[in-house]
Amino acid sequence: ELKVEQNPLFLSMQEGKNYTIYCNYSTTSDRLYWYRQDPGKSLESLFVLLSNGAVKQEGRLMASLDTKARLSTLHITAAVHDLSATYFCAVVTGTASKLTFGTGTRLQVTL
Amino acid sequence: DTGVSQDPRHKITKRGQNVTFRCDPISEHNRLYWYRQTLGQGPEFLTYFQNEAQLEKSRLLSDRFSAERPKGSFSTLEIQRTEQGDSAMYLCASSFPRAFHRTGELFFGEGSRLTVL
Numbered sequence: 001e002l003k004v005e006q007n008p009l010f011l012s013m014q015e016g017k018n019y020t021i022y023c024n025y026s027t028t029s030d031r032l033y034w035y036r037q038d039p040g041k042s043l044e045s046l047f048v049l050l051s052n053g054a055v056k057q058e059g060r061l062m063a064s065l066d067t068k069a070r071l072s073t074l075h076i077t078a079a080v081h082d083l084s085a086t087y088f089c090a091v092v093t094g095t096a097s098k099l100t101f102g103t104g105t106r107l108q109v110t111l
Numbered sequence: 112d113t114g115v116s117q118d119p120r121h122k123i124t125k126r127g128q129n130v131t132f133r134c135d136p137i138s139e140h141n142r143l144y145w146y147r148q149t150l151g152q153g154p155e156f157l158t159y160f161q162n163e164a165q166l167e168k169s170r171l172l173s174d175r176f177s178a179e180r181p182k183g184s185f186s187t188l189e190i191q192r193t194e195q196g197d198s199a200m201y202l203c204a205s206s207f208p209r210a211f212h213r214t215g216e217l218f219f220g221e222g223s224r225l226t227v228l
Binding site: 034038042043045047048050088094097098099101104 | 144152153161208217219
């Protein structure tokens with residue numbers, strides 16, 4: 001059974017600091033997603049990583065994928081309060097292209 | 112067409128009642144997925160359709176749950192004899208397989224939040 005684990009589960013960080021969220025998964029996949037979710041809201045797509053070594057950046061967020069290590073990272077640079085949310089990684093498996101989500105990382109950026 | 116829409120957005124019901132949620136995918140998308148998300152957890156796959164055919168169901172989908180997509184367009188998810196454990200956000204997503212394999216785009220709706228009292 002595929003397992004997708006994120007760490008940390010909760011992250012409190014000050015504005016202006018850098019940090020990395022890690023996503024490990026237990027089976028082969030060449031496609032990984034990062035989503036943001038605000039409280040009570042649906043999922044907002046941040047990044048789709050389609051191959052080994054893929055790196056994508058948007059604003060203060062940068063995501064990378066290492067399929068050999070089965071690891072993806074979401075790096076936050078100079079955090080701002082607006083980044084406070086829960087971040088999920090998700091891995092595609094099977095012919096149905098269904099997503100298996102990680103446990104989520106709740107990010108709180110303090111002033 | 113602005114995206115995947117779901118209705119109702121919120122539903123409060125008493126235990127034992129039946130509820131139905133509707134999802135309208137993006138018009139050219141022939142794949143449609145249902146996920147369930149409980150508080151503090153990531154979404155979990157429930158089922159998916161390719162056109163009108165329901166091709167996979169999770170073991171999470173008990174006999175009280177049924178999903179349909181009669182004409183390959185909108186889909187409904189019905190929960191019979193609701194239980195408090197059914198309280199969750201029910202998310203619908205859609206994709207177009209060729210685009211999905213090229214770009215990985217999967218579009219989620221705003222979700223339908225169910226509260227069972």
